[in-house]
Amino acid sequence: EAGVAQSPRYKIIEKRQSVAFWCNPISGHATLYWYQQILGQGPKLLIQFQNNGVVDDSQLPKDRFSAERLKGVDSTLKIQPAKLEDSAVYLCASSLVHGKNTEAFFGQGTRLTVV
Amino acid sequence: GENVEQHPSTLSVQEGDSAVIKCTYSDSASNYFPWYKQELGKRPQLIIDIRSNVGEKKDQRIAVTLNKTAKHFSLHITETQPEDSAVYFCAASRIVNTGNQFYFGTGTSLTVIP
Numbered sequence: 164e165a166g167v168a169q170s171p172r173y174k175i176i177e178k179r180q181s182v183a184f185w186c187n188p189i190s191g192h193a194t195l196y197w198y199q200q201i202l203g204q205g206p207k208l209l210i211q212f213q214n215n216g217v218v219d220d221s222q223l224p225k226d227r228f229s230a231e232r233l234k235g236v237d238s239t240l241k242i243q244p245a246k247l248e249d250s251a252v253y254l255c256a257s258s259l260v261h262g263k264n265t266e267a268f269f270g271q272g273t274r275l276t277v278v
Numbered sequence: 279g280e281n282v283e284q285h286p287s288t289l290s291v292q293e294g295d296s297a298v299i300k301c302t303y304s305d306s307a308s309n310y311f312p313w314y315k316q317e318l319g320k321r322p323q324l325i326i327d328i329r330s331n332v333g334e335k336k337d338q339r340i341a342v343t344l345n346k347t348a349k350h351f352s353l354h355i356t357e358t359q360p361e362d363s364a365v366y367f368c369a370a371s372r373i374v375n376t377g378n379q380f381y382f383g384t385g386t387s388l389t390v391i392p
Contacts (some may be wrong), residue, residue: 167321194377205284205367205382206322214375221279254321258378266312267380269321 165189167270169255175276181243184273188257189245194218197230197240198254206254224232247278249261280305282370284383292316292391297355299386301368304349306353308370311344311351316365316385326353358390 168187171278176182188195193214200204209228211218223230227246232238242249252274255268281304291297303311309330314322326341328335328351335342339358344351355362370385 171328196380198382205282205384208380209381211377211379218377219379241335265378266324267378269314269323271321 167255167257167268169253169264169270169273171273172271173274173276176245177249178277179244181241182189182245182275183239183241184253184275186238186239186255186270188255189259189268191253192237192257192259192268194258195232195238196256196258197238198205198256200252200254200272202251209240209253240250245275247277250275250277280308280370280372280379280381282381282383284368284386286386287384288389290389290391291358293358293360295358297353297358297362297390299353299366299368299388299390300350301352301383302348302350302372303354303370303381305347305370305372306346308372308381310371310373311342312369312371312380313342313353314367314382315365316367318364322367335378355388359390360390360392363388363390 195212197209200206209223210220210230212232230240252272254272255270258267284301312327315325316322341354365385369380371378371380
């Protein structure tokens with residue numbers, strides 16, 4: 164089966180610029196996650212969607228980060244304006260069925276460098 | 279919320295030796311504990327998982343143990359090989375009414391020395 168697709172793979176921007184990341188989950192996966200992984204740390208959940216609804220965005224810096232999953236499939240994560248500390252790998256993940264213990268499948272990630 | 283702690287942060291072993299990575303969690307409602315392996319520049323991939331109704335699970339050279347009372351779980355790799363070198367993440371997960379929520383440890387960088 165096709166995996167979770169993310170683009171772009173790499174992005175370099177200047178601080179205060181804006182950037183957007185795209186994710187296409189595995190077909191049929193209702194749950195979609197965006198994680199931020201700073202070098203040397205574990206993935207930190209930014210936002211979780213169930214279909215096109217937000218389940219948890221408690222750790223999303225809402226003054227600069229936004230995310231949407233309008234049709235319950237693809238998702239975009241945006242940062243505007245970016246700060247130096249946003250430099251990280253942004254991982255998208257999806258899982259199959261809510262209400263059951265199932266693994267999260269990860270995409271390759273987008274490595275963001277803010278200079 | 280859940281807090282997952284992972285130790286050690288780095289681990290070096292000789293090829294053929296065993297490696298053990300330990301994690302603790304805080305939320306007694308967590309009931310699913312996956313382990314992910316992340317090679318440099320690649321995506322995290324599930325290597326083994328355990329559910330709270332099981333105390334131990336083994337898959338070839340990899341095993342995971344869970345102590346619900348103490349809220350800790352461990353990954354055991356036996357007969358390590360150079361290709362086991364990677365960063366390993368533990369996670370604790372619980373079901374909420376709209377899906378699993380995963381909380382990750384900070385990772386263990388394992389180096390297997392040939």
